[in-house]
Amino acid sequence: MTSSSNELVSVIIPSYNRASYIDAAIKSALDQTYGPVEVIVVDDGSTDGSYEKLQQWEERGKLVLLTHPERRNRGQSASINLGIQQAAGSYIAILDSDDMFAKEKLADQVAFLEANPETGMVYGQGHAVDADGNFLFKVPGDGHQELSDPNRLLLDCYMALPGGSLVRRSVFEKAGLFEESFRAGQDHDMAIRIMEATKCAYLPKLAFYYRKHDDAISVKGLERRWLTGLEILRRANERYPYTRSTIRKRKAVLQFRLGQTYWRERRKAKALPHLVSSGLLDPTRALKVLIGREQV
Template sequence: MQNPNVPDSNSLVSVIIPCYNRESYIAETVNSVLSQTWPNIELIVVDDGCKDGSRKVLESFGRRITILEHQGCANLGQSAAINLGLRQSRGDYLAILDSDDLFAPGKIEKQVRFLEKNPEYGLVYSNGMHIDENGKELYQMHYGDHRPPTGPEQVLEDCCYNVPSNALFRRAVFEKVGFLNEALRSAQDHDYAIRIAEVTRIGYMDECLWNYRRHGGSISNTRTLERWKNGFKILQAALKRYPYPLVTVRRRKAVLHFRLGQCYLKERQYVKSAYHLFLAGIQDPYRSLRVLAGRERLTGPN
């Protein structure tokens, strides 16, 4: 008789990697999945119209991975690439990994064990480690002040987990929330995280189970600016789905205005920067003052 506290190793985990021009990193990323201790993994890599040598690197793995591409080898963006992988996936559990990030050894097995021992959770995420271009460890994501979300309100305010790379979720959750929003070319990960938090409880493991690579090819200030602007679209969509309290809405608007103020300051657009920082103070004056005084930090990348 199967012990209910021991995960069924027959449970299939589908890992989806959207790849666009990652020739220098994709082999290491793929190997971080293939070397996992969990015995039943389906690895799907979506070639999102790569123009460098990424495809040749992927083909060197042979039948150990499944390579997908859009019709005509088109570049349709990360959301479309992930969605293509989700459509073809067969796993009981799903994970998404950015093409330059890495799974730590044992990551999948530890998260599967967590979910199978805690059926009340539909998704589990973990702590992680920032690494540089060469894989050198820089600093971890979360420290002692990290508070896992108790509901979607916290995820909307300050996205505290990343669906790409550090989360594992049940297929049943995917069947409820559906696909990523392909109309968003940035911040789609936060949108998806919010939608997941609206339908299930979120678990947390305080262990560095993934590596987030920081390098010169990371998001530019222009893309970051687009991300915060998209944040308002995501907020409006969330309000149509879920009865968020006014205090949560005000706090989220404050975060968005504060981040926009930071972006415009980097571009030396001082009037726009001051405008958004002022609006942040109007929406959430107490927290804005604490952040500006260095007594509090915004906890997530969103």
């Protein structure tokens, strides 16, 4: 699928202490087969030399470099929001500073959205890679289908965001921006609100490379992630008519993950109430876990 569109795409890259990876991320956005593209990098108060690298890119006219007042660290959500607010494009793509776009990502996804005006967001497959770029696994796996059902997304959190997606700017105007009070799970929260606001589609083509390494945000702060998940669930339940089954099963998952986190930290007294709560909320799944029919 190729695009004859000349609509501007704004690529937003939030960056914090990614000196080892930021050049590759920027290059992947600049090397797209689609144009026109503007690249906006928001530095979130980096102290590892990556800000100086970004200044060099800006001096060469390759990107727009933004910072928060006094170069303060305000978190990934605030950085993405600043980029979106300054973007001029009709389409918004977000790229984590340690990930990389596939070369045809924007061309494929712009063409899809141009051909499907009722769709507000499209996303593709990601290839997880290690710190050295070696392939690990696919996200989502082959055969994945998108039903554009918020219930399914709230429950399973399966979507490869943000790097895999392309979103119409108008969708953010309807769904709102990233929640700046969240320092974990903000990508899931945003994906849910987008799907509540518009039709979403999956294009089964490679869209980006998702880097898995020890310093990744997603492997830090598990307690905070699951507690934030409970707040995301509470807000979702107030905002949209999810089924009672979806709310109950998602709460069971989050209670289990919290209990599992505490248990692995040897905080067993704190873990047990969450594990019991999870079993009561979804006894069928709990039984499958106990007898080994489902891996966790």
